[in-house]
Amino acid sequence: MRALELSRRERKKDETRERIAAVAMRLFLQRGFERTTIDQIAEAADVAKGTFFNYFPRKEALLAALADQRLSEMERFAESLLQSRRPVRRKLLDLVARAGAIHIQHRDLSRLLLAEMLAKPMGPMHQVHVRAQAIMRRLVDQGQAAGELRGDVDPDRAASVLRGVAFGTVLFWLCCAPGAFVLEDEIRKRLSLVLDGLAAPAGKAS
Amino acid sequence: MRALELSRRERKKDETRERIAAVAMRLFLQRGFERTTIDQIAEAADVAKGTFFNYFPRKEALLAALADQRLSEMERFAESLLQSRRPVRRKLLDLVARAGAIHIQHRDLSRLLLAEMLAKPMGPMHQVHVRAQAIMRRLVDQGQAAGELRGDVDPDRAASVLRGVAFGTVLFWLCCAPGAFVLEDEIRKRLSLVLDGLAAPAGKAS
Structure with missing residues (x-):
């Protein structure tokens, strides 16, 4: 007993x-x-x-609980994406759009989370990075295995690039551009560009 | 007189x-x-x-002066790049590597600048974004005009994507990965990926 x-x-x-x-x-x-x-x-x-x-020793400790909650939601969403049969490109776009939607919902808390992360490097928020990277990495692995994503690219670097673009969009939206663009749309468009690349196709240069 | x-x-x-x-x-x-x-x-x-x-009404006001100093340095560097005859790809890589070098030099101040930006959205730090975007945009314009970069991409979106990847790398390096990678190298590698794209060439899928 x-x-x-x-x-x-x-x-x-x-x-x-x-x-x-x-x-x-x-x-x-x-x-x-x-x-x-x-x-x-x-x-x-x-x-x-x-x-x-x-x-919770202080109010800020609740932010870690919030981060945990959000990440768990993203992990469940990623799990359902991984099991679906759609193209990985679509899955990646849906994943970052969902992340964007979460930031829209909790805008002020997103800013606090970021500030907390900056104030305490390698603190409790470090796990946010580790888990977010793992989520993106699994989709990249799936894309490379399916031949949809280039196989000659380090998968962690690819995941970091995708996260960097999504995160940069969120950060700018949070800090500087309230209402300048629709976050979910813009994230999708930018990620598409990263998948396709910015260089002009060889031979098409004017 | x-x-x-x-x-x-x-x-x-x-x-x-x-x-x-x-x-x-x-x-x-x-x-x-x-x-x-x-x-x-x-x-x-x-x-x-x-x-x-x-x-300076408070110590933090000096951070705006620091941001101004750094941006002026980047603007001068971009000016010299714009006037050189090298491929735009090389110029873009040099630009972000230089930005990375500045963050390496002033690591703690970079963190403070970011925190200040987050704490006061649309505050004095907003100019940092506007000027940084303008620097990147001019190089993108040059690349599109030369046919090196795709002409069908909104140049501000392209500039934002390039900045997002560079910035995401700096942020992770500042917050979470001291010593995990060499910032300048990693920025160059990630930016190269964005220029080339992550999608596998059509028809090469396994």
């Missing part, structure tokens, strides 16, 4: 943690990250303030 | 501003941004602390 009880206690802890994170995200989206206090989060999640701190 | 005097006073003001910025950058590089105090900057620039505040 003790092992069962322990696992039940562990499960309850996970549930509390997830509830606090979910409530916090809802409040962040409603009121903004800065204006949401830990008191408000604790109250809405129906836990004591001390309990909150057992799970 | 009054107009001359005024312009002399203006020139003197510019000189003081530049001297403070140059001294501050030297100190930031020596001691780090956080550990450099305004007192130290004022003393090393031989101005009163009050004078410092006439030019």
Whole structure:
């Protein structure tokens, strides 16, 4: 019985943690990250303030939970893409468009996540990179195996290039161009260019 | 005489501003941004602390001066590239490698610049994007005019794609991969991939 009880206690802890994170995200989206206090989060999640701190040492620690949540969603989406029979090109475009849609939904939190990443290099946010790279890499591997993507390209470098273009678009959209373009469309168009290349075909030069 | 005097006073003001910025950058590089105090900057620039505040309302305002300095260097470099007769592909690779070298030289300040950009969207840092985009755009225009780059691609989108890949590489290098790769080499390799494209040539699919 003790092992069962322990696992039940562990499960309850996970549930509390997830509830606090979910409530916090809802409040962040409603009121903004800065204006949401830990008191408000604790109250809405129906836990004591001390309990909150057992799970999250500071408000910023919730950002890691948000990143985790988003990545899990992307991983599930990538899994369904990997199992479908469509061309890998289509899958890659759908993947980055979905990532864009998530940023649109949580715009302010995306900026906070990025700032946190910059403030603490190699900190907890490093896992975001590792997991995002793994997601893209699996699709690149599939594309190379199918002969749709060039086989002479290092797959990690290819994945980084695709992520760089998608990420650069998101970053510019977040920082400097609110409303200058439709994020999902622009990401798709840019990624298409990367797949096709920018160089003029040899012999077609004027 | 009054107009001359005024312009002399203006020139003197510019000189003081530049001297403070140059001294501050030297100190930031020596001691780090956080550990450099305004007192130290004022003393090393031989101005009163009050004078410092006439030019820069807070220490972070010096980051805009740094961004300006870097961009001016990139603009001069781009100008010399535009006038040379080498293939545009080579010029683009040299441009992003130079940008990478600047980030290597001022690594911590690069992180601070990015954080400042994220913290204040559409703030003074917005000009960084506008000017960087203009630099890349001129090279893309030249490449399209010469028939080296595809003419059917929106030149601003092409410039953004090239910048996105270069920037994504710098960002990852700054945040997560100190020493994982040689920044200049990796930027060149990734940009080459973007110029060539990732898709396998039609008909070569296995």
